[in-house]
Amino acid sequence: MKYQTQKLAYPYFIAAMGLFVAQVLGGAIAGTIYVFPNFLSEIMPFNIIRMIHTNALIVWLLMGFFGAAYYLIPEEAETEIYSPKLAWIQFWLFLFGAAAAVVGYLFGIHEGREFLEQPLWIKVAIVVVALMFLFNITMTLLKGKKTVVAIILTMGLWGLALFFLFAFYNPSNLALDKMYWWYVVHLWVEGVWELILASILAFMLIKMTGVDREVIEKWLYVIVGLALFSGLLGTGHHYYWIGTPGYWQWLGSIFSTLEVFPFLAMVIFSFYIVRKGNRNHPNKAAILWILGCTVLSFFGAGVWGFMHTLAPINYYTHGTQITASHGHLAFFGAYVMINLAIITYAMPHLRGQQPYNQTLNMWSFWIMCSGMCFMTFTLTAAGVLQTHLERVMGLDFMEVQEQIALFYWMRLGSGVVVILGVLLFVYATFSKGKEKQAS
Amino acid sequence: MSEGMTKTAARNIFFGGTIFFFVIFVVLTAQSHFYILEESTDVSTLTASVERGKRVWEENACINCHTLFGEGAYFAPELGKVWVKFGGADDPETGRETLKAWMNAMPTGIEGRRQMPQFNLTDQEHEDLAAFFEWISRVDTQNWPPKPAE
Ligand code: HEM
Numbered sequence: 001m002k003y004q005t006q007k008l009a010y011p012y013f014i015a016a017m018g019l020f021v022a023q024v025l026g027g028a029i030a031g032t033i034y035v036f037p038n039f040l041s042e043i044m045p046f047n048i049i050r051m052i053h054t055n056a057l058i059v060w061l062l063m064g065f066f067g068a069a070y071y072l073i074p075e076e077a078e079t080e081i082y083s084p085k086l087a088w089i090q091f092w093l094f095l096f097g098a099a100a101a102v103v104g105y106l107f108g109i110h111e112g113r114e115f116l117e118q119p120l121w122i123k124v125a126i127v128v129v130a131l132m133f134l135f136n137i138t139m140t141l142l143k144g145k146k147t148v149v150a151i152i153l154t155m156g157l158w159g160l161a162l163f164f165l166f167a168f169y170n171p172s173n174l175a176l177d178k179m180y181w182w183y184v185v186h187l188w189v190e191g192v193w194e195l196i197l198a199s200i201l202a203f204m205l206i207k208m209t210g211v212d213r214e215v216i217e218k219w220l221y222v223i224v225g226l227a228l229f230s231g232l233l234g235t236g237h238h239y240y241w242i243g244t245p246g247y248w249q250w251l252g253s254i255f256s257t258l259e260v261f262p263f264l265a266m267v268i269f270s271f272y273i274v275r276k277g278n279r280n281h282p283n284k285a286a287i288l289w290i291l292g293c294t295v296l297s298f299f300g301a302g303v304w305g306f307m308h309t310l311a312p313i314n315y316y317t318h319g320t321q322i323t324a325s326h327g328h329l330a331f332f333g334a335y336v337m338i339n340l341a342i343i344t345y346a347m348p349h350l351r352g353q354q355p356y357n358q359t360l361n362m363w364s365f366w367i368m369c370s371g372m373c374f375m376t377f378t379l380t381a382a383g384v385l386q387t388h389l390e391r392v393m394g395l396d397f398m399e400v401q402e403q404i405a406l407f408y409w410m411r412l413g414s415g416v417v418v419i420l421g422v423l424l425f426v427y428a429t430f431s432k433g434k435e436k437q438a439s
Numbered sequence: 440m441s442e443g444m445t446k447t448a449a450r451n452i453f454f455g456g457t458i459f460f461f462v463i464f465v466v467l468t469a470q471s472h473f474y475i476l477e478e479s480t481d482v483s484t485l486t487a488s489v490e491r492g493k494r495v496w497e498e499n500a501c502i503n504c505h506t507l508f509g510e511g512a513y514f515a516p517e518l519g520k521v522w523v524k525f526g527g528a529d530d531p532e533t534g535r536e537t538l539k540a541w542m543n544a545m546p547t548g549i550e551g552r553r554q555m556p557q558f559n560l561t562d563q564e565h566e567d568l569a570a571f572f573e574w575i576s577r578v579d580t581q582n583w584p585p586k587p588a589e
Pocket residue numbers: 114189190237238256257259260297301302304305306307308309310314317318319320323326327328330331334335509510511
């Protein structure tokens with residue numbers, strides 16, 4: 001760690017890990033309600049649990065992104081963070097907002113659009129937090145070196161904040177509401193977040209492989225270019241059946257199919273650079289997370305996304321367990337794993353230790369990834385059956401759900417495995433590193 | 440793959456292309472915005488009651504169990520056409536009564552069956568919710584959901 005203020009990443013990463021644990025526990029409760037429908041139904045209905053599960057996910061991913069930015073911007077810009085004090089205020093305000101939101105949900109205080117359930121004042125607080133952060137990062141960048149990695153990351157973070165502003169627009173016309181809702185949800189995960197993902201990836205590859213920065217930065221431009229050229233009009237894959245014009249069935253199908261390519265490019269990029277690199281970096285676990293991230297995001301977003309993105313197929317699969325299977329592997333592969341990668345990379349520096357529990361960390365990688373993959377497979381099977389029975393044969397929703405109950409048991413089982421992986425990751429990251437560095 | 444391209448070229452393509460596609464996207468959503476207002480939804484019947492009904496829907500976070508036009512949670516049935524299912528398209532009075540009876544009968548308490556909570560809505564809220572379901576049932580969703588032959 002070359003700069004003092006990189007330490008600011010530490011509290012963000014700790015909070016991210018805490019919320020991660022809460023998120024998967026929430027998922028497990030939701031999964032339990034699926035198999036024991038009367039579980040908690042009087043005190044804590046499914047919708048509240050689900051809200052906590054998805055919101056905790058978004059918040060901890062953002063915590064991780066903030067931490068990642070505080071860690072890598074000083075090193076890229078070769079200067080200290082503009083205002084460490086502001087970063088601390090931002091941290092506590094964000095953590096407080098997240099905690100207040102969850103407590104509020106438990107008491108039924110929430111709004112009612114998926115993922116955007118935060119009460120108005122919390123949405124405002126999120127914007128304030130984002131502005132503090134962007135001000136801090138941008139000022140740092142302005143006084144320092146403007147590398148491509150730093151610029152793409154900062155662009156992604158600005159885009160994240162700008163598109164969030166559409167969360168404040170809730171027209172009474174449901175079709176309009178839905179159309180702009182995707183400005184937040186789709187343009188985040190299949191737009192500006194990909195800039196954040198790719199730039200964090202590029203940063204770690206530069207640091208760990210010793211490959212020439214010029215090569216990596218050129219790749220970075222190509223990847224984020226592919227992402228935005230396809231992802232902007234790719235939004236059309238959500239505009240098939242919500243009251244928007246029919247031409248989106250063509251545009252959405254074509255451009256969202258192209259969205260597979262940035263994810264494919266990231267796989268090729270990461271493997272090519274790691275192979276080309278000759279520096280024998282001791283943090284093997286971080287490399288594992290990097291490669292795992294590009295592979296599973298290719299499968300989760302690319303392959304599982306493509307599976308149901310063509311309009312004639314989506315007509316039948318829209319809003320079934322197929323969507324849930326894709327949502328899980330895509331979020332996990334891309335954004336969970338990039339966070340775990342940067343945490344695995346940065347923690348030894350932040351804690352002033354040799355690469356800590358590498359073996360346990362790598363075990364957590366394999367446990368978590370197998371759990372998530374199995375969960376995806378079971379949900380896919382459930383989704384295929386559901387699509388056929390409900391959308392093709394015309395059986396009643398509830399009747400179909402009974403027929404596919406077995407898969408919900410398997411989802412719960414794999415979810416428990418994921419949780420074990422998560423707990424092991426946290427333990428491996430924060431335990432005292434007894435292991436000696438290999439090299 | 441990108442060996443033949445200079446970094447500056449890659450950068451220019453990225454910024455130029457992004458602006459290009461962003462502009463197209465904005466133009467098309469603007470067009471879609473007007474299409475929604477003019478063609479696919481009936482703005483003339485979007486009354487204050489429909490608006491309040493949407494708020495009832497949101498305040499109770501129905502979306503985190505149900506889907507609406509296929510978006511939301513996958514725990515409970517799609518409700519975009521529930522107005523038609525409840526007979527409201529033929530006779531609005533039946534639709535309103537059936538919806539209210541449904542809401543009031545929850546939770547069923549049936550062991551091993553998914554539960555929907557009791558929301559204790561007022562008469563006014565029931566009216567508004569019905570108006571909302573009635574209004575959305577007429578949105579042109581390009582024939583979604585599929586209607587398998589019975
Ligand atoms: C990392 C990137 C991605 C993430 C995190 C992600 C996540 C999600 C999530 C959470 C949903 C469900 C939204 C809802 O609640 O309604 C969704 C829907 C969808 N995604 Fe993705 N996605 C990603 C990339 C992609 C890609 C690259 C494609 C296409 C190739 C794709 C195709 C779709 C489609 C077609 C739907 C609509 C499903 C439906 O009709 O119910 N996604 N995505």
